[in-house]
Amino acid sequence: MNAMKAQIPMLLWIYCALSILLLLAVRRTRHYPLYILKSVWIGFTVLAFVWVVLMSGATNQEFALRPASVFGELSEYPYTFRSLYGFHSWYLPLLLWLPLWSWAGKAERGSRLRKGLWVALGALTLFFLVPLLLIFKRFDWSAYSHFGENYAHAWRVARMGDYFFNSILVSACAVGLSTIVGSMAAYALARLPFRGREALIAALVGSMAIPGFLLVVPLYVMMRSWSVGNFSFMDSRVGLSILYAATSLPFTIFLLTAFFRSLPSELAEAAALDGATPLQIFSQIYFPLAAPGLATAAIFNFLGVWNEYNFALVFVTNPEFRTLPVGLYNLQVSQQYAVNWPALFAGIVLLCLPTFAIFVALQEKIVAGLTVGGVKG
């Protein structure tokens, strides 16, 4: 029995290699390796996120007992298979799967052979799914339904609520400030002619390449020593927002300068003849017109600031003012002393929720913004 078990990996690897060769050789099906890679990649990503959500609902005891949860129970598959069908070499029928699939793909469309092959494939898939379903059915799901208490605990006791609020505050201030200041500068750079304009644009855009870790020590000195009255830049959410706004500026100006240039210039001339002051031309006409560009810049800056971690780690030492990524990092680090895994996973879910919502709703805009930066830049 053990000798047989030891041969499983060898057989499986040979099988995988042979199937890939077969798939590459059959002309009609040579894209199947790509399909398989796609399925594996998506499957893994979905699995990872489902696992995080599942674990954020587990009890701490359950987490210690079954850290891989239902996905770990999958290692029971061979035994479930044997108890159901009476033989243990579960992978042998599986060998049929890929050749059948490629044959079905090759068979003439609408022919009886093709239909028969698809039915056989379906039956074979079902054959393998039944033990899987049994594992899922046997699994104790009730141990993974403690969402309410876990999130309440994470929110209050692990202080994720405070961190979440800090992150929201810092991101909102930074994005607001960088959008307003950036759009003003971008409008001036795009529309108002002055000497040295191109050089200034080049300097601003080029500073996107300045790495954060070069700035971190000089900034640390500056943030610590500067204060205005009671306000100090160090250990302050407002200070951190201003820093983030400044580091978001180059990209904002880069994006918005291109956007303002694409707007018609006749509007400004017409408004000027009607007696609008230059600042009114900007605030009443061009600022509203630039809304789509402003939104793209704001989304990008929000995503960047929300996830930022290096500066927040260095410039905020007071636990009260930590942002969510730093709060999570500290919780992860302190796990060595007091284990509370569900709170950590609830924190990851909280961290991902806003970005996921924005991402799903505005993916087209994000892709477009990234493309402007990369393709036209």
Added chain:
Amino acid sequence: MASTRSNLIGGPGTLAVLLSPALVLFTLFLVWPALNALLVSMSSWTGFSPESKFTGLENYANLAGDARFWKSLKNTFYFVIVGGIGHFFFAFLFAVALHRPGFKGKKVFQTMIFFPSFVSAVGVAILWARLYDYNDGLLNRVLRIFSGQGVNWLASENAMDAIVIASIWAGVGGQMVLLLAGMKRIPSDILEAARIDGASEWQVFRHVTLPMMKDVTYVALSLWLIGSMQVFGLVQALAGPGVPVDMETVSTYQYAISFNARDNIYMMGRGTAMAVALVLCIVLMVGALRLAFGKRELEY
């Protein structure tokens, strides 16, 4: 005439009002610290006493003799090169796949590959730290079904590979979207013509698609270089507060000696010297890349 018209739209006064807030922020938080970094890197300074001593190039000389620095530089280059190969292999593969007209589930595919780019490095690191766990991690559970034994992912000899794998999972979407945008600009009749002439998919990719997206590839590669040379969050959060030497990169080493020293001896001057050295590496590498890609403009 031209000057009156521009004065109506905005003269020097308007210019000052619109530009000055951005310039103030820009100068205070980017230009000044960047220039000051050079000065800090040439002084011996603990960051807490106000006085710092000018030491010239001593910090750089010390760096040259610091084995831990060279090890971290080696790790960083390992990440940049091996990670770069992995990133761009999968990014090109997925971009080609998404560009094929008959590809099923394009939208879902793009979302699932792209979304991890927008999860904070801390979240990615915590997730992968659990996935990599030797006894209970998901990866080893699956591996044990297939091969009977797990891999010690975070052991010193595998640590950099573990970081590379996690970073490919998290970051490949960005490069994919960029390359895909480059591919979409290629006029489809050129590809058609190549296919009609009997070129195989691979030949079309190698001799038509790839040369025509040279500029986008250049941008994607230089963005990768700039970003990956500074890799920090993923490593720091995956390893915890004391990053072991085997997975230490230059930026985590810099953080460790500047802000996180165990014995409370902070060496900010030396940390900054390290940053300046790394910036020099980045500049040299991007310059080399620019030379290798030749003229950026492309006519067709």
